[in-house]
Amino acid sequence: MLVHAAPYSQQGALSALRFANAVVERGHRLSTVFFYHDGVHNASALMSPPQDEVQLADGWKRLHREGGTQLLVCIAAGLRRGLVDTGEAARHGLNSHSVEPPFELTGVGQLVDAMLENDRLITFAP
Amino acid sequence: MNSTSGISPATTAIDAPQDLLIVLRHAPHGSSWLREGLDVALVAAAFGKRVGLLFQGDGVFALLQGQSSGPLAQKGTHPQLAMLEMYDIEHLWVSEAALAARGLPVDSLMLPVTSLEASRIARLMHSHPHTLIF
Amino acid sequence: MAINTARVLNVEGRSVALDPEGYLVSLDDWSPAVAEALAADDDRQLTAEHWEVIEVLRDFYRRFEAAPAMRPLVKAVRQALGEEKGNSLYLMRLFPESPAKVAARLAGLPKPTNCL
Amino acid sequence: MTLHLLNRSPQSEGVYRDLREAFGDGDHLLLIEDGCYAALSSGRDAVAAFAGRVSVLKEDLVSRGLEGRVDGAIEVVDMQGFVDLTEIHQRSVSWF
Numbered sequence: 170m171l172v173h174a175a176p177y178s179q180q181g182a183l184s185a186l187r188f189a190n191a192v193v194e195r196g197h198r199l200s201t202v203f204f205y206h207d208g209v210h211n212a213s214a215l216m217s218p219p220q221d222e223v224q225l226a227d228g229w230k231r232l233h234r235e236g237g238t239q240l241l242v243c244i245a246a247g248l249r250r251g252l253v254d255t256g257e258a259a260r261h262g263l264n265s266h267s268v269e270p271p272f273e274l275t276g277v278g279q280l281v282d283a284m285l286e287n288d289r290l291i292t293f294a295p
Numbered sequence: 296m297n298s299t300s301g302i303s304p305a306t307t308a309i310d311a312p313q314d315l316l317i318v319l320r321h322a323p324h325g326s327s328w329l330r331e332g333l334d335v336a337l338v339a340a341a342f343g344k345r346v347g348l349l350f351q352g353d354g355v356f357a358l359l360q361g362q363s364s365g366p367l368a369q370k371g372t373h374p375q376l377a378m379l380e381m382y383d384i385e386h387l388w389v390s391e392a393a394l395a396a397r398g399l400p401v402d403s404l405m406l407p408v409t410s411l412e413a414s415r416i417a418r419l420m421h422s423h424p425h426t427l428i429f
Numbered sequence: 430m431a432i433n434t435a436r437v438l439n440v441e442g443r444s445v446a447l448d449p450e451g452y453l454v455s456l457d458d459w460s461p462a463v464a465e466a467l468a469a470d471d472d473r474q475l476t477a478e479h480w481e482v483i484e485v486l487r488d489f490y491r492r493f494e495a496a497p498a499m500r501p502l503v504k505a506v507r508q509a510l511g512e513e514k515g516n517s518l519y520l521m522r523l524f525p526e527s528p529a530k531v532a533a534r535l536a537g538l539p540k541p542t543n544c545l
Numbered sequence: 546m547t548l549h550l551l552n553r554s555p556q557s558e559g560v561y562r563d564l565r566e567a568f569g570d571g572d573h574l575l576l577i578e579d580g581c582y583a584a585l586s587s588g589r590d591a592v593a594a595f596a597g598r599v600s601v602l603k604e605d606l607v608s609r610g611l612e613g614r615v616d617g618a619i620e621v622v623d624m625q626g627f628v629d630l631t632e633i634h635q636r637s638v639s640w641f
Contacts, residue, residue, distance in 0.1 A: 171427075173641075180552070180578045180579075181552065181578070181641075184552075184577060184578060187604075187624060188624065188627060188628075191624040191625060191627065191628050192628055192631075195625070195628050197628075205331065205335075206327065206328070206331055244542060245334065245542035246331060248542060259449065260449060260450055261432070261433065261448065261449065262432075262433030262434070262435050262448060262449045263433065276338065277334060277335050277338040277339075278338050278339075278341075278342055280335065281315070281335070281338065281339045281342060281344060284315070284425050284427075285314070285344075285425070288635075289631055289635075289637065290425070290427075290637065291550070291631060291637050291639075292427070292428070292550070292637070292638070292639035293639065294552065294639050294640075294641035295641060318567075318638075320560075320563055337498070338498075340500070341498035341499070341500050341501070343500070351563045351566065351567075352559050352560070352562070352563045353559070370494060374492070374493045374494040374495065375493070375494075375495065377492065377493055378492075378493035378495060378501070381489075381493070381497065381501035381504055381505060382498075382500065382501050383500075383504075390563070390566055392562075392566065393563075413565065413566040416566040416567050417566065417567055417568060417569035417570075417572075418569065420547065420567050420569060420638070421547070421569050424636075425636075426547075426636065426638050427638075428638050428639060428640060428641075
């Protein structure tokens with residue numbers, strides 16, 4: 170699955186999560202969610218929505234915890250937008266980070282690999 | 296109608312499907328869609344995948360001559376397009392209708408492209424195993 | 430400038446700021462003397478063969494505003510310097526580890542985004 | 546056979562125009578998010594070219610108060626139906 174939509178800005182992030190849950194319920198394996206464009210914001214460890222709203226971050230992490238879905242974040246798109254894990258923070262001399270496991274910063278090459286290895290790719294856009 | 300310039304028809308035929316088709320529908324500068332779509336194309340090609348590009352809708356403005364970063368000091372996409380050749384991305388298709396709607400003749404573009412009428416665009420999509428739209 | 434300076438290299442009396450991985454903070458600081466200093470900092474000695482490739486990289490960046498991945502680097506070197514040098518073995522020998530990364534640093538190109 | 550997802554209202558004419566070019570024999574269109582406004586009878590022109598091969602996602606209709614207003618020619622599917630469509634169609638692309 171490829172997610173371009175930012176959380177809470179566009180419905181695409183929520184649509185993606187709801188579709189992901191439905192696919193898993195059906196018994197399919199969802200190997201990878203790749204976050205690109207503004208979708209990288211879904212990986213922010215600092216998201217703090219009000220309690221009475223959809224908890225997108227919890228939803229993504231549950232996919233990883235219960236089904237082993239990889240949560241991959243495009244590193245180039247992420248760095249530009251402030252999505253940085255501890256490794257990249259060190260590499261760039263930043264004193265804080267915003268991405269934590271199970272989200273992983275990775276290259277676009279992983280998207281290409283995932284596309285070729287899996288039998289379906291569904292994109293959710295803003 | 297199928298007009299080609301520069302590249303021999305054999306290399307741009309739509310019956311030469313690539314591993315991946317990237318469809319570019321957004322104009323340069325106003326958003327990062329075009330840039331990020333091209334980035335996927337370049338990375339896939341750097342990994343040895345065969346990549347084709349289809350310019351559709353406002354994406355055809357990416358092919359306009361005379362672009363620059365200019366007063367915006369924001370990187371444009373025209374150097375990325377010029378670089379495609381270095382990544383062996385040679386299959387460039389463009390929507391004939393999108394060009395016509397925007398008053399752009401195919402021979403005024405910065406790269407040689409093959410223009411396709413609508414029915415051939417549908418066939419192009421069908422002939423590719425993987426398509427991403429940006 | 431949002432890029433952080435980790436340390437400063439002194440080159441011919443000028444201070445050249447480097448980021449935590451040794452890439453130039455400001456690409457305008459680059460000069461051949463800076464390239465030599467960056468190489469020395471890495472315990473590398475630049476020969477004429479290295480310089481040919483560095484020039485190819487700088488030309489690539491001038492034309493395309495981007496640092497090449499390995500495949501297009503090989504192609505650019507082949508176009509500029511011929512078949513004998515336009516192959517990854519030759520480049521790996523000149524710039525061990527990762528030619529695209531190491532040579533880009535010496536040529537004063539932007540730090541790769543780790544995208545590959 | 547390709548499943549096309551579209552999430553824009555029919556006021557975004559360009560995206561419908563580009564989709565028409567790319568829509569082939571045996572393809573199917575699923576309207577999601579703001580795309581479900583094209584499922585109203587007022588959106589008939591926008592999706593006329595895909596007649597008989599258009600579905601719309603129920604939860605997006607319901608949340609927008611559109612469930613009772615869908616054009617009769619368009620099939621309403623729930624999330625399970627969305628999954629079905631991705632199973633039937635080997636490929637999927639998204640228009641936005």
